Amino acid sequence: MRLRTKLEIVTACAAVPCALELFSANRTFAWLARVPAGGEDVAPSLLAFHVDRVLHRGHWIWRHSCLRRAVVLALLLRRAGHDARVVIGVRRGDAGALEAHAWIACDGAEPFLEPADSINTFQPLGRA
Numbered sequence: 001m002r003l004r005t006k007l008e009i010v011t012a013c014a015a016v017p018c019a020l021e022l023f024s025a026n027r028t029f030a031w032l033a034r035v036p037a038g039g040e041d042v043a044p045s046l047l048a049f050h051v052d053r054v055l056h057r058g059h060w061i062w063r064h065s066c067l068r069r070a071v072v073l074a075l076l077l078r079r080a081g082h083d084a085r086v087v088i089g090v091r092r093g094d095a096g097a098l099e100a101h102a103w104i105a106c107d108g109a110e111p112f113l114e115p116a117d118s119i120n121t122f123q124p125l126g127r128a
Contacts, residue, residue: 005040013054016072017062039079047076048113070102082106089122
């Protein structure tokens with residue numbers, strides 16, 4: 001992996017969580033949809049490894065969440081030329097509380113880079 005790609009990962013891990021905090025989800029997802037391809041063709045699992053590593057180490061800046069992870073990964077996968085989308089789903093928990101989860105749909109696979117049984121009980125709200 002080239003240094004440029006590593007810098008893109010760190011930049012995305014810093015900028016995307018900020019965008020999610022400062023702007024509406026619709027505006028952030030619209031920005032994500034306009035990201036052009038042109039990044040290095042890196043294995044998606046390697047991208048996910050590095051994104052998780054950076055997001056977990058930045059816990060003093062932001063809290064790691066499935067939404068932050070999904071949006072950062074979708075951005076980087078789109079840069080690498082993949083058709084990646086963020087999917088947000090909801091369900092009722094055991095106590096009746098509403099729970100949400102975000103995951104990625106990429107190149108026809110959903111969920112992408114996580115076990116399928118992790119989303120079976122979630123009802124997708126939409127894809128961005």
